Amino acid sequence: MALPLKRSNNEPSSRDPFRDLFQLQSLFSDWAPFMNIEDSFVPLGDLEEQDDAYLLEVELPAVDKKDINIEVSNRRVAISGERREKERKGVLRHKTRLSGKFSYELTLPGEVDQDNIEANLKDGVLSVRIPKAAHTRPRRIEIG
Numbered sequence: 700m701a702l703p704l705k706r707s708n709n710e711p712s713s714r715d716p717f718r719d720l721f722q723l724q725s726l727f728s729d730w731a732p733f734m735n736i737e738d739s740f741v742p743l744g745d746l747e748e749q750d751d752a753y754l755l756e757v758e759l760p761a762v763d764k765k766d767i768n769i770e771v772s773n774r775r776v777a778i779s780g781e782r783r784e785k786e787r788k789g790v791l792r793h794k795t796r797l798s799g800k801f802s803y804e805l806t807l808p809g810e811v812d813q814d815n816i817e818a819n820l821k822d823g824v825l826s827v828r829i830p831k832a833a834h835t836r837p838r839r840i841e842i843g
Contacts, residue, residue: 740797742778746805750837753811753829757803760823761785761796769818769827774807778825809835 744757757778759767767780784798810832818827 739800739802742801742803744803744805746807748808752831753807755805755825755827755829757825757827758823759801759820759825762801762820762823762825764820767820767825769816771811771813771816771829774809774811776805776807776827776829778803778827 742757742759744755747754747756755776755778759780759782762780762782766783767778770777770779779800779802781800782798807829812830812832815830816827818825820826
C-alpha cells in the first residue's frame with residue numbers, strides 16, 4: 700500500500716540546478732582570496748616508462764621556461780614554477796584559466812641516472828627525459 704506523498708513549496712521540480720550551482724560557485728569564489736585557491740595549482744601530466752628511461756610530460760601552456768624549476772633527488776621529481784597573469788587593458792569579466800604558482804611531484808618506480816636528464820618546453824608541454832640507472836635497465840642475453 701502506498702502512502703500519500705506530501706507536497707511542499709520546496710519540491711525538487713521547482714528548483715533550478717543551474718542557479719544552485721552558480722550560487723555555490725559564487726560562495727567559493729568569494730572565499731578564494733582567503734583560501735589561496737587561485738594562487739596555486741597542480742598541472743596535468745603523464746609518466747611513460749620506456750626501456751631505458753622515464754618520459755614525463757607536463758602541460759604548462761603560457762609558462763615561460765625561465766619560470767620553471769625542475770629538481771630530481773634520488774627517485775623524486777619536483778617541478779614548480781609560476782604562470783604569470785597576462786597584463787590586461789580591459790575589465791576581466793570571466794576567468795577559468797589558472798595562474799599563479801604551480802607544483803607537480805612524483806616518485807619514479809626505479810633508480811635514475813641524474814647526470815643525463817634532458818628537458819625541453821615545446822607547444823606548452825614540458826618534456827623531461829630521465830634515463831634509468833644503467834644497472835636497472837633490461838639487458839638482452841644471447842643464448843650460446
